[in-house]
Amino acid sequence: MNKPAKNILQIRKATAAQNKALNGICPYFTMFPLEYPLKVLRRHKNKNTVTLDPFCGRGTTLFAARQLNSEAWGIDTSPVAVAIAKAKLASTNLETPLTLASELISNNVPLNIPQTPFFKAAYHPDTLRDLCSLREALLAIKNDTDASVILRAAVLGCLHGPRAKYIENTGYFSNQMPRTYASKPDYAVRYWQKHNLIAPQIDILKVLRRKIERLITLEKQTENSITQVLTGNSQLASTYQSITSMPSMVITSPPYFGMRSYVQDQWLRNWFLGGKEYVDYDTGDQIANGSREVFANSLGQVWKNISNIGSDDLHMFVRFGIIPSARVDAKNLFMNSLESSGVKWKVVSIRNADSAHSGKRQANQMKASSIASVEYDFHVRRT
Structure with a gap:
């Protein structure tokens, strides 16, 4: 295969992956x-x-x-x-859920931040604070919009997963964890202690931006509704x-x-x-x-x-x-x-x-x- 043909194939594969990015907004252990x-x-x-x-x-x-x-x-x-499923039927401008995330974190001081050994080891204190701000603000929304549905699903998809080699490339908020399911708390804490793993400080908004900007099919209108x-x-x-x-x-x-x-x-x-x-x-x-x-x-x-x-x-x-x-x-x-x-x-x-x-x-x-x-x-x- 010559170089131009190979480049075209790579572009097609990348485009196909982006077209399916919305379907993968949050990995799920059991899925067909x-x-x-x-x-x-x-x-x-x-x-x-x-x-x-x-x-x-x-x-x-x-x-x-x-x-x-x-x-x-x-x-x-x-x-x-x-x-997660609601997100598959949502349509919105890519910037709208990101703007919403920024507003919710900035305007809400969390009333409850978990103090269990798991949460203290799973998330950096600053990351956990912002995560709890986002959690409580989203829970307070009585009438969801397509933007809030996408934001919620994106957060669920980034909530836990493997640590990246370079923090600027990370796609998850947590210490080392599987991405499709959550480890049991006691086991997770023992694992992190055994391997000397400290939760990195993660900028939630930057991670969400990397996640949501890949959802190129999101702006396409659909006949369906959340x-x-x-x-x-x-x-x-x-x-x-x-x-x-x-x-x-x-x-x-x-x-x-x-x-x-x-x-x-x-x-x-x-x-x-x-x-x-x-x-x-x-x-x-x-x-x-x-x-x-x-x-x-x-x-x-x-x-x-x-x-x-x-x-x-x-x-x-x-x-x-x-x-x-x-x-x-x-x-x-x-x-x-x-x-x-x-x-x-x-x-x-x-x-x-x-x-x-x-x-x-x-x-x-x-x-x-x-x-x-x-x-x-x-x-x-x-x-």
């Missing part, structure tokens, strides 16, 4: 690849589809719909997931009352059977959103994992709710997984959930999906272990 919803939506691009993701997580399905100018709705029980991401339990029929369009397609990936640490893995981001300063082991409204039968019945209730509000020609594309230690037949478990819904579904196709190696894509920070799930792609249609 963007290519999956894009492939499904492109296959149905000639139809006026309305897509629903009842387990929207960080909003990958919503971002895919945004890319293809298609309407989409998302639901999740996790405040962290909803905060109000199309709902905080709620998709097992409850009442959660769907705010959806004003009739979904014709579902693209989703339910929680892995056997995985019980979603809430705890995001404890630090939950803190920024108003949660506790420590790990809360309450599982909340997640799909019940007590047994295969309970899990299938809980998931079946979601399929039933979607059927009740869906269009006549309703299709579901579901990437379904389990963790290996669960020792359950994933195909049978999913089929049981369809049967439990009481709705007549026709299985159009079942394909092996690539196993998820989310943990292995991360740097080997703090020696975190990873779990590869066994996954299948199901396409079912209501008959």
Whole structure:
């Protein structure tokens, strides 16, 4: 390959990465690849589809719909997931959230700065003060704008992660940590002490500027709205009352059977959103994992709710997984959930999906272990 051709290829790769930067505004440990919803939506691009993701997580399905100018709705029980997913449907000038960040930090003196050993070791005192100013100011906003949604998601994405070799290049506020999930406090403190790691003084506004200036697709207007991401339990029929369009397609990936640490893995981001300063082991409204039968019945209730509000020609594309230690037949478990819904579904196709190696894509920070799930792609249609 000659030099001009190589330069063009590099430019194309860089542009492609920038086009996807909004989707990566905040890394999330459990996430399916963007290519999956894009492939499904492109296959149905000639139809006026309305897509629903009842387990929207960080909003990958919503971002895919945004890319293809298609309407989409998302639901999740996790405040962290909803905060990130809302950003996928936001549109604003790049400077607006940065100006907002500067104003909120300058005009707010924090009332509460955590004094636990974790927070003292995780952040430089000046960085933590500014972070708490931003936290309390964002919590005080009653009616979000697209700018506040983007700012909140960007902060969550920068809240913790690996230390850069040169501080001027850092993309995170914290001492050494994984970027996709938060380490447990006692373990983190022991790790930092063992390796003599001191939290660097970080200019929050400079880090946010580097993050937000990469979101080149943010200024493109979208037909969707931040109000199309709902905080709620998709097992409850009442959660769907705010959806004003009739979904014709579902693209989703339910929680892995056997995985019980979603809430705890995001404890630090939950803190920024108003949660506790420590790990809360309450599982909340997640799909019940007590047994295969309970899990299938809980998931079946979601399929039933979607059927009740869906269009006549309703299709579901579901990437379904389990963790290996669960020792359950994933195909049978999913089929049981369809049967439990009481709705007549026709299985159009079942394909092996690539196993998820989310943990292995991360740097080997703090020696975190990873779990590869066994996954299948199901396409079912209501008959």
